[in-house]
Amino acid sequence: MKPPGPVLAVAGLAKSFGGVAAVAEVTFAVASGEMLALIGPNGAGKSTCFNILSGQLRPDRGEVLLGGETITGLPPRAIWRRGVGRTFQITATFASMTVRENVQMALLSHHRRLWRFLRPARSHFADEADALLAPVGMEDQAERCAGELAYGDLKRLELALALAHAPRLLLMDEPTAGMAPSERGGLMALTRRLAAERDIAVLFTEHDMDVVFGVADRILVLDRGRLIAEGSGAEIRADANVRAVYLGSGATSGGH
Amino acid sequence: MPGADQILVALLTGLADAAALFFVASGLTVIFGVTRVVNFAHGSLTMLGAYCGWSLISRLPPTPLGFTLGALATMLVLAVIGAMMEIGLLRRVYRAPELFQLLATFGVVLMAEDIVQALWGVEDLALRRPPWLRAFVLVGGARFPRFDLFVIVLFPLIFLFLWLLFTRTRWGRLVRAATEDRDMVAALGVDQRLLFTSVFALGAALAGLGGVLALPDASANLGMDLTTVTDAFVVVVVGGLGSLSGAALASLLIGFLQAFGIMLVPKATLALVFVVMAVVLVLRPNGLLGRPPGRERASGETQAVVRPAPRALGLLGLGTLILALLAPFFLGPYALAIATEMLIAMLFAASLHFMMGPGGMASFGHAAWFGIGAYASAFAVRLLAAPMPLGLLVAPVAAAVMAALFGSFVVRLSGVYLAMLTLAFAEIAWAIAFQWVNVTGGDNGILGVWPASAFAGPRAFYWLTLLLTTLGTLWLRRILAAPFGYALRGVRDSRRRAEAIGVAVMPLQLTAFTLAGAAAGLAGGLYAYGKGSVFPTYISLGHSVDALLMVLLGGVGTISGPIVGALAYTGLYDVLLSVTGLWRLVLGAAIILLVLVFPEGIAGGVFRLWQRMRPA
Known part of the structure; x- marks a missing residue:
């Protein structure tokens, strides 16, 4: 339909x-x-x-x-x-964060939780982040630092980021x-x-x-x-x- | 109203000032354009030029020819020193993050100060002035130094020389090409090393010329490194980084401003220049003739991923805290006073690290917030007879309010421009504290800011400081681990991506700026009560540089860095001061060694070692 x-x-x-x-x-x-x-x-x-x-x-x-x-x-x-989600010609991800944290950032923003000052960021939306990483085949690399990914993997991470807010x-x-x-x-x-x-x-x-x-x-x-x-x-x-x-x-x- | 003669003389004075500024600033801007290094040691090169020039010219016949030969020889010496500095130090750190290059040049500043002092002593050295140097010309009815006319004539000549050098020679074309696109020039097979070294030598020679030409009217002195580099930075930033014409234009602007400022608003001369710089940066974020920086670096410097503190580090922190709590029982009053200062330095450094590391906003003027906090406490005591809790509350609040007001301009900029705008604000704040004598007491400061009687003893005040600084530092750490801190880091990592996932970049950065200001303000308030007085030096460039050194020493990339850096810097300073008169030399050398060996700072380096030793 x-x-x-x-x-x-x-x-x-x-x-x-x-x-x-x-x-x-x-x-x-x-x-x-x-x-x-x-x-x-x-x-x-x-x-x-x-x-x-x-x-x-x-x-x-x-x-x-x-x-x-x-x-x-x-x-x-x-x-x-x-x-509207977007990916860039030259990938744009957060190099100092892990793959999972990258997606958590997008989720935090989507749920309007960025302006929180106490609870650690990594405790927010971890499962949801993994659920977004699985379809792009990045769940195995969730703990890796985005700055050290191969270029093809960065592209897939970017795709997960762009899809985070449905x-x-x-x-x-x-x-x-x-x-x-x-x-x-x-x-x-x-x-x-x-x-x-x-x-x-x-x-x-x-x-x-x-x-x-x-x-x-x-x-x-x-x-x-x-x-x-x-x-x-x-x-x-x-x-x-x-x-x-x-x-x-x-x-x-x-x-x- | 000033008469026509006075205006003419002011005009000429302005031109002479502009010329002096241009010689130094042109070198700085060319070096930046090609190597992208913010050379904080450029003022030190000028100072070296002045001292070398003094030694050479004093030994030569006191004729114009002798002076000219002395000046040329000085430029040659400085060119060699510049080349050595490039080959020995900067060449090794071009690939390092910008801030480490800055740290390396700070190291040179410290070393140069002690070397000059050891070789030439602490006295200001003025040239014996033969009649031809003392001569005046009559302008209307007023006298104007003839030597300054010569400097004025030299201005367009040097500009023309540089312009021809950059537009008409193969070398100049390569330099300009390297300014546009370094990688492209390398790809074309140009020997970049030679290019960079020669550019540095040229810049150093120009700085030396600036130093020599300052001799007849003033003297060679130990303070000229920082004042010169500040002025040169202002010119370069106002003109636009890397732009030679911009530097010339800005030199004229600043020169005239200084000359006429003394005539029109004698009470605000110190602030005037920085007000103008702030206005220029707000209206033209890349300076008068500067171009916007190129595209976002594709991957940037790969930043180490920040992970939660390992258990061992947490235990170490806890152990240190317990030790710190017990310290008053086995430390004497003097040691305790130093420990109190260390704690305040820790909060001060942590607040700078907050905006500069994760926030990506390096500040050359962080002492502003510290000073505003200190003065706020002092005013609260002086004018309102406020009790200490109120005085300590006013400090962070006042600093936060000022930081929020000012930060809304700062966060529109980035990189060196942002850092320079913070410097401008700190210099304005310093000038107010220094020149508005009726209110601030000027150089004499405000005395009698004593803590409440319950905290008057060194032990009680130490514990209070320990409590507040630890809470402040831990809270900043907590914020960095929270979503807000992540978002801040995200903006630093990739602004495009942050915007593309809906992060409100400017409000976020402004809030971070304000929080950092508040924490620095609290540190300043504590310091005011600890010392019982406040002085303009709290806001000085030197104090801002202290904070930068602490953060860079500790390492920008790690959260514990500023704590380690503050303790190491304050401790090193006190130890060195008691052991050797040449503490700057040792500290400078240590910093340079550190930059070459541990580019991630102390905490970063230790962390790396620890990771390497741990079985995978």
Whole structure:
């Protein structure tokens, strides 16, 4: 059963830097349980788009709706509070804490218990933290220091962190960047499974086209801030505009 | 109203001041830009320059040529000293956390002070001034030293020289490239070691020039290391770290401010410069021409994971506490007074560690809160005739209120800028205590802050101090282990991640800042009652540096670090003071050795050893 309306709806989003349009009139939507990939050559506006959605940037125009409510221009904290989790291109975890403590932090914040000054932090939500570590396969490493994890494990820890407040939407910026090609498929398959189980909408950017075409339900292609194509993997592969952008043609230069 | 002549003279004085500031600050900013080392010893290099210059120029013919040769020779000597310092010390700690580099340069400051004192004595050394150095020119109707005109002319010349050096030579382009992206330059196969050493030598030579040029108008003296480095820091931070043009601009700003400040607001000259720095930092968090720091370091310095205190450590702490409780029965009054000071130092250090270690906010001005606490207690006694419990309550409350007010500006910044803003505030507080004589008694302080009769004896006061400082320190530890402390550490580890899981970063840091201020204030209040008096030195840069040394000695990464560090530092200080006149030399050398051998501090190092010995 699918809930009515998309989880995330973006309408007419625009942002310029010094007169250069980084994102121009971008409109799309993501449904619950859907994996939507946002691709495009470098400088196409993917990161800008992402930073607007997660609240790091304020758009010049346009609207971002989460479950029908506007979240346009809210700070990252407020957007997270409304059920948006995110992972970063370069992983961001708490290096001086154990894997379990990392997740406990997210849980403490979710339950609004951060402003406590007495009981030790490690006595809060330990079981819940382990319950989040198990599905990403990190429960064996719960006692290890996050600062000494292998990169692939850090990515999985980040996924557990992003899922800690049971989000409706997961934003993943280049989720497989920096990973060995052999590990990439595994992480994305895991994401796909968890998203389906928990009815989470996933929006991700990605450079590895094998990953994109292997896992995305739908693909959006950005070029110079504009949405030039949208559709399934097969449709995107066949799209003349996309081929022009990625492969280059007489008319379009500067592609990758 | 000042007349036109006076304004012209002030203008010229300002230019001369600006020039002197620029020579020192340009070296500091270039060194920082390339090596990312905050060189606290830069003022010591200037001091060395002044003393070397004095020795050389006094032996040369008293002519302009003799002076010039002496100055050039001094710059050469300083360049060699700078290169030696880089090769012998800093090169080994580039990969260490920023704060340990700072600690290493503190060690140099301490050693340099004693070396200079041993070689040249404690007297201020003024140059014998031949007629050409004494000459004046008439500006309108007023006299202006001719030598200062020469310094003014040198300002644009040195700036131009450096500018050409950095823009027109291959070396300069490499330096600028290294300032932008160190790793990239290394990847291109440039010999970074040579680059860094030469940059350091250049910076040291410029610092030496600043020292020599200060000779004709003033003297070579032992206090100039800290005053110079403070001024140079202000210029570099106002201008923007690493920016040469910024340093020039800020030198002009500060120079004019000092010259006209004396004319317009003679009573607030000391604070004025720091007020301006604070305003600049609040409006432009990266200085006038500075650029925002690069992206968050991917993994940063890997921080050791903080685990609950092992049983053995808990038992050790308990044993120490029992010993401390019994101490008055076998310690004499003098030893007990030192023990009381150690306890106060422990709380003071723990409060700085709280914001600087887990909080990630290093402070160069932590003595401000200590001093505000001390003065608050003194005012309570003086003006309200408050009983001691009230006096001791006022101390942390006053410090907390001030810390909360001021902290709301501080937490918007980060890194060195944040540290400098705290320094600015401490210097303003110090200037108020020093210059507002009617209220604070100025240099004479406030006397007669004696404890209540029940605690007047050294034993009773010791126990009271033991109780309050132990409670304070343990409470800070408790907070660090609680969710609040974890969140604070989380922000330090990764601000992006903290924000992405909904942590309210600024309120959190502000609260931590306030709590640290309150604890330091309590320490200050106790100190006021312990000594029976308060003085501006409680707020001085030297006192802030003491706290930094205690925390860094003990180790930032461990929770017990500040306690160990405070006890070691105070103890070492007292022992060394009674054994040798050269205590700074020994302490400085010990610190440098420690930095090279135990980069995690005493407690961190012991912890590492203990882990290694334990079977896995």
